[in-house]
Amino acid sequence: MKTIPFWTEQFPRPADLPSHPLPAQVDVAIVGGGYTGLNAARVLAQNTTTVAVLERHTIGWGASSRNGGMATVGIKAPVKVMIQRYGESLGKTFWQASLEAIDLIEQLVQTESLDCDFQRRGHLALAYKPSHFATMQANVAWYKQTLNHHTVRLVPPEELHQEIGSSSYYGGLTDDYSAGLHPAKYVYGLAQAAARHGACLCEKMAVQHIEKLAAGYRLHTSQGTVTAQEVLIATNGYTDRLVPALKPKIFPVGSYIIVTEPLPLALQEKLSPKGRMFYDSKNFLNYFRLTPDGRMLFGGRNNLRTNLDLHESARQLHQRMLQVFPDLTGIPITHSWTGQLGLTFDLMPHIGRVNGIHYAFGYCGHGVSIATYLGTEIGLLLAGKKQSSPFAEIKHQTMFFYRNHPWFLPFAAWYYRFLDWLS
Numbered sequence: 001m002k003t004i005p006f007w008t009e010q011f012p013r014p015a016d017l018p019s020h021p022l023p024a025q026v027d028v029a030i031v032g033g034g035y036t037g038l039n040a041a042r043v044l045a046q047n048t049t050t051v052a053v054l055e056r057h058t059i060g061w062g063a064s065s066r067n068g069g070m071a072t073v074g075i076k077a078p079v080k081v082m083i084q085r086y087g088e089s090l091g092k093t094f095w096q097a098s099l100e101a102i103d104l105i106e107q108l109v110q111t112e113s114l115d116c117d118f119q120r121r122g123h124l125a126l127a128y129k130p131s132h133f134a135t136m137q138a139n140v141a142w143y144k145q146t147l148n149h150h151t152v153r154l155v156p157p158e159e160l161h162q163e164i165g166s167s168s169y170y171g172g173l174t175d176d177y178s179a180g181l182h183p184a185k186y187v188y189g190l191a192q193a194a195a196r197h198g199a200c201l202c203e204k205m206a207v208q209h210i211e212k213l214a215a216g217y218r219l220h221t222s223q224g225t226v227t228a229q230e231v232l233i234a235t236n237g238y239t240d241r242l243v244p245a246l247k248p249k250i251f252p253v254g255s256y257i258i259v260t261e262p263l264p265l266a267l268q269e270k271l272s273p274k275g276r277m278f279y280d281s282k283n284f285l286n287y288f289r290l291t292p293d294g295r296m297l298f299g300g301r302n303n304l305r306t307n308l309d310l311h312e313s314a315r316q317l318h319q320r321m322l323q324v325f326p327d328l329t330g331i332p333i334t335h336s337w338t339g340q341l342g343l344t345f346d347l348m349p350h351i352g353r354v355n356g357i358h359y360a361f362g363y364c365g366h367g368v369s370i371a372t373y374l375g376t377e378i379g380l381l382l383a384g385k386k387q388s389s390p391f392a393e394i395k396h397q398t399m400f401f402y403r404n405h406p407w408f409l410p411f412a413a414w415y416y417r418f419l420d421w422l423s
């Protein structure tokens with residue numbers, strides 16, 4: 001078993017993807033070369049703004065090439081919570097944005113010719129407990145009536161075999177709106193598009209310090225300096241103390257994935273007859289899907305820590321995968337890897353500004369579509385093509401007990417495990 005991401009091993013950084021030297025000056029400097037940074041760069045470059053993406057490693061190195069590739073509807077904060085918290089109009093706006101985010105990927109696939117195995121086959125949310133199925137039953141009518149969202153369908157336990165080759169669940173809810181893609185192909189395709197429109201992609205360029213000037217900023221990197229009128233931090237789960245005021249707004253959580261070797265076609269069709277994206281209803285949820293080449297990808301947060309041993313995390317995920325799919329017994333695991341999500345206390349993504357520096361982050365595990373959307377949104381804002389965004393208008397919740405080190409994560413992990421254990 002290899003302890004490297006499967007996606008980038010299968011589809012490495014394309015040799016023809018440009019890597020530019022650091023320019024002396026740009027209108028906008030973007031820190032972080034994932035979906036957020038690249039989408040912002042694409043939009044800015046399209047609008048004749050000079051822009052450089054500064055990435056510590058290689059383009060897409062972060063979560064954007066490591067994720068499950070599941071573009072599912074919604075934001076981590078449940079839509080009912082958003083309506084309760086922000087009012088009906090704004091709550092529904094956020095929900096609608098989550099749908100538009102998937103449409104946006106589809107549109108980019110077409111307009112930018114992104115060859116990233118994008119397929120709109122929907123998702124299946126799986127009830128881990130009978131009470132979770134009861135909640136799904138109540139929700140499906142509410143989605144249709146209140147949200148006018150008609151792509152959802154309840155799957156009672158006796159019909160579950162039409163959707164999944166597992167008898168571990170108490171029913172489910174499908175939503176045909178959701179999609180799947182190949183994350184590495186997607187992130188490199190976005191990078192190609194941004195470069196084609198004129199953005200500079202500067203790799204192996206860690207931003208170490210941001211100096212405020214009378215007008216604009218000077219960014220000190222591991223390979224020299226660049227001055228910029230505006231700076232965008234697009235580092236999500238890899239946000240450090242580069243801008244200390246940002247640290248209390250987001251904390252990193254580890255997510256872990258394993259994949260099997262490619263499965264025989266008959267087994268693929270048995271386990272996932274419709275090619276859905278799957279996730280269960282636990283607090284420590286598992287997410288899984290077939291990869292475009294027919295492997296079972298199985299992911300989850302064993303723990304909230306970012307530094308679990310990849311053999312140990314594979315052992316735990318494998319055990320859980322065999323509970324869900326006993327048919328996979330004896331099928332070898334080929335890869336085990338991890339990456340960092342960016343969580344916010346209110347489970348909302350945010351666009352904001354601290355000390356004049358812009359940021360967009362906090363996707364809480366929904367970044368395939370939402371980072372695409374927020375990256376585009378902040379690109380439009382910085383290019384002057386949009387005057388406001390709902391994601392910039394909500395208060396960004398922080399907690400008095402967190403400023404730098406997320407010491408509370410083990411306690412949160414125990415608490416959520418306890419909730420999952422309670423029946």
Ligand SMILES: Cc1cc2nc3c(=O)[nH]c(=O)nc-3n(C[C@H](O)[C@H](O)[C@H](O)COP(=O)(O)OP(=O)(O)OC[C@H]3O[C@@H](n4cnc5c(N)ncnc54)[C@H](O)[C@@H]3O)c2cc1C
Pocket residue numbers: 031032033034035036037054055056057060061062063064065066067068069070071072205206207208234235236237238239240242254255256257287299338339340341342361363364365366367368369370371
């Ligand atoms: C294992 C895993 C599975 C996931 N599965 C899904 C899924 O199925 N569906 C979904 O919607 N979301 C999923 N996510 C979340 C999703 O991948 C992220 O929300 C999304 O990729 C965030 O994109 P981003 O561009 O904001 O950040 P990232 O892609 O993480 O990019 C941030 C970049 O910033 C760079 N950086 C940090 N500091 C500096 C610095 N000082 N100087 C220069 N560069 C710097 C990092 O090197 C990194 O490359 C998953 C995440 C993980 C880790």
